[in-house]
Amino acid sequence: MSLILTVLPDVKPDANAVTILNVRAYVIASKKAEEEGGGFADCHSQAEGHWILGTDQWPIANPMSFYEKYKARRSTWGIDALGSVIVEIELTNGMTGVGVSIGGEPACFLIENHFSRFLEGQDPLNIEFLWDVMWRSSMNYGRKGLTVQAISAIDLALWDCAGKLRNEPVYKLLGGKTKGSLPCYATCYDPLAAKNLGFKGAKFPLPFGPADGDEGMRKNIQRVKEIREAVGPDFPLMIDCYMALTVGYTLKLLELIKPYNIKWVEEHLPPDQYAGYTEVKKRNPSTALLTCGEHEYTRWGFKLLLDQECADLLQPDVTWCGGITEARRIVALASAYDIPIIPHGSSIYSYHLQYAFPNLPMSEFILLAADGASISPYFGQLFDDEPLPKNGWVDLDPNKPGFGVTLKKTHLRRPYPRADKSNE
Numbered sequence: 001m002s003l004i005l006t007v008l009p010d011v012k013p014d015a016n017a018v019t020i021l022n023v024r025a026y027v028i029a030s031k032k033a034e035e036e037g038g039g040f041a042d043c044h045s046q047a048e049g050h051w052i053l054g055t056d057q058w059p060i061a062n063p064m065s066f067y068e069k070y071k072a073r074r075s076t077w078g079i080d081a082l083g084s085v086i087v088e089i090e091l092t093n094g095m096t097g098v099g100v101s102i103g104g105e106p107a108c109f110l111i112e113n114h115f116s117r118f119l120e121g122q123d124p125l126n127i128e129f130l131w132d133v134m135w136r137s138s139m140n141y142g143r144k145g146l147t148v149q150a151i152s153a154i155d156l157a158l159w160d161c162a163g164k165l166r167n168e169p170v171y172k173l174l175g176g177k178t179k180g181s182l183p184c185y186a187t188c189y190d191p192l193a194a195k196n197l198g199f200k201g202a203k204f205p206l207p208f209g210p211a212d213g214d215e216g217m218r219k220n221i222q223r224v225k226e227i228r229e230a231v232g233p234d235f236p237l238m239i240d241c242y243m244a245l246t247v248g249y250t251l252k253l254l255e256l257i258k259p260y261n262i263k264w265v266e267e268h269l270p271p272d273q274y275a276g277y278t279e280v281k282k283r284n285p286s287t288a289l290l291t292c293g294e295h296e297y298t299r300w301g302f303k304l305l306l307d308q309e310c311a312d313l314l315q316p317d318v319t320w321c322g323g324i325t326e327a328r329r330i331v332a333l334a335s336a337y338d339i340p341i342i343p344h345g346s347s348i349y350s351y352h353l354q355y356a357f358p359n360l361p362m363s364e365f366i367l368l369a370a371d372g373a374s375i376s377p378y379f380g381q382l383f384d385d386e387p388l389p390k391n392g393w394v395d396l397d398p399n400k401p402g403f404g405v406t407l408k409k410t411h412l413r414r415p416y417p418r419a420d421k422s423n424e
């Protein structure tokens with residue numbers, strides 16, 4: 001039996017509502033500009049030699065590490081091949097909202113040629129409706145990855161519009177503050193530098209994976225030991241495995257890191273290995289927490305991780321998992337399982353969510369500056385005024401509406417332009 005008794009009447013903007021005039025999707029003008037500008041919305045779009053791609057001294061274990069040709073650096077297999085996508089939604093009152101993700105030109109194609117039809121002419125405040133029609137209409141080709149990243153960028157632009165229309169920061173629209181200030185841990189290759197900058201903990205990449213054998217494991221443990229000795233016994237340390245390991249290798253790693261007081265081990269398996277995540281969590285020989293979710297999408301993906309007891313905490317990326325609209329559902333779902341959420345990266349788009357809900361205890365900040373040891377904007381040169389952590393804390397300005405940042409348009413290129421709709 002169905003409770004859908006009739007076709008629903010069309011959702012039309014209320015009389016005098018401000019509506020969406022134009023949706024535009026941009027990439028960064030060139031790969032060179034993206035790298036020189038600090039990556040913009042793609043944190044991996046950095047010049048060769050940057051620690052986040054892996055270096056000769058410190059490679060980063062990843063799903064391609066099994067292949068000799070691709071193991072040295074993540075750039076060799078195109079981790080940054082798609083690059084940033086930036087969505088700008090222009091309203092009939094002249095206001096604009098901005099959202100970002102990764103996905104580059106393919107995401108721009110989806111946004112301009114498919115999703116724009118659901119948005120232009122609509123009330124930007126009907127966000128649940130707009131999310132639902134984008135989701136349902138892309139089910140036949142989407143559901144994860146690029147499509148949901150494109151929807152995420154649009155969703156974030158809608159929330160930015162909503163904040164500006166109501167003259168309030170997004171966290172206030174979500175229910176207001178749950179914390180007076182937001183503590184941050186740093187992701188970096190030098191946890192001592194992060195400690196000296198005031199961060200509340202530090203995460204570093206695991207250099208070697210199963211294909212590097214016993215010698216690689218020995219070097220991994222040596223690295224963990226040296227970092228622990230550098231930062232002292234109590235500074236929280238986490239290890240990111242970027243989908244590189246197997247169940248057996250992870251269990252061995254967890255056994256060998258026991259002396260080093262590791263707070264969590266992150267994303268040890270490929271994201272579809274739900275059963276493997278369950279098994280590692282069941283058999284975890286250490287006190288380290290187990291985390292995943294950075295490359296998971298939507299409430300349905302996260303429900304699988306929760307139902308199957310895959311992790312002790314979850315790490316959705318707000319700019320990838322479906323935007324604020326979907327992230328708040330994931331947050332609610334996780335709270336019912338008493339599982340905390342610590343979102344992956346994403347700066348302001350994460351901070352507003354973290355301010356607004358109690359089961360998000362802290363924030364990730366990736367040290368993307370070329371020296372790997374200082375604080376620079378997560379989104380590089382994308383915004384004029386991205387708030388930065390100070391001494392390991394982030395504060396949001398209550399007087400800045402939306403996500404509180406101003407888009408710099410100098411580096412943008414629109415690959416699939418459509419004629420602007422005019423207000424007249």
Ligand SMILES: [Mg+2]
Nearest residue numbers: 240266267294
């Ligand atoms: Mg990670």
